Amino acid sequence: MKNIYQILFPVLLFYSGCSLFDAESKPLEPIQTYFYAEINGERFDANGGNAAITSANGYSMLDFGGSYYAEELFPYRESVAFSIIYTETTTTYPLQLDSALTKNLGFNIPSAAYYENDGDVVISHFRKPHESDGFVTVELEELEDGRKTISGTFEMTVYLNKRIETAFPQQEQDTLIITNGQYLLELRDFRDE
Numbered sequence: 001m002k003n004i005y006q007i008l009f010p011v012l013l014f015y016s017g018c019s020l021f022d023a024e025s026k027p028l029e030p031i032q033t034y035f036y037a038e039i040n041g042e043r044f045d046a047n048g049g050n051a052a053i054t055s056a057n058g059y060s061m062l063d064f065g066g067s068y069y070a071e072e073l074f075p076y077r078e079s080v081a082f083s084i085i086y087t088e089t090t091t092t093y094p095l096q097l098d099s100a101l102t103k104n105l106g107f108n109i110p111s112a113a114y115y116e117n118d119g120d121v122v123i124s125h126f127r128k129p130h131e132s133d134g135f136v137t138v139e140l141e142e143l144e145d146g147r148k149t150i151s152g153t154f155e156m157t158v159y160l161n162k163r164i165e166t167a168f169p170q171q172e173q174d175t176l177i178i179t180n181g182q183y184l185l186e187l188r189d190f191r192d193e
Helices: 002-021 099-105
Strands: 034-039 042-045 048-056 059-069 076-086 092-094 112-118 121-127 134-137 139-142 148-163 175-189
Touching: 034 059, 042 059, 059 175, 112 148
Parallel strands: 048 175
Antiparallel strands: 034 042, 034 175, 048 059, 059 076, 076 112, 092 134, 112 121, 121 148, 134 148, 139 148, 148 175
């Protein structure tokens, strides 16, 4: 009987070890992201989105947005974009940057905007002036696998700042009322790199 255990134990150990050491890590399931809103009552469903957070001069800058593009309109693209100074304790942000902070960070950009691009060229740019209403909420979540997401809601009114052409959908309008915005995006966190 002792001999049977001496034979079976190494065999069981070998086969159990095979499953422990040869197991390949499975690829991560993609995160189901979304970014949508209504623009002057028309549905805007982004089919691309991105989000990144970086550090500069002691501040965390969160940049994110969604874009819509269609093959028949290539290279035309519409984008709604946000740039905020992120803090762990804040979830609702007004859509304006403190000018003193942006000068310390080395740039001065509108914190919320709508763009139309023809390839790499901005053909119209709508932005939110300081006096208009608007907000964006941000919830940052770290998943069990280490990836991070941001999600939230947004609303704003943006006004035409620059227009080059008038050949595309929104360019007939000078004011865009963006309502019922919701998003969930995977976040690239560059703060620790």
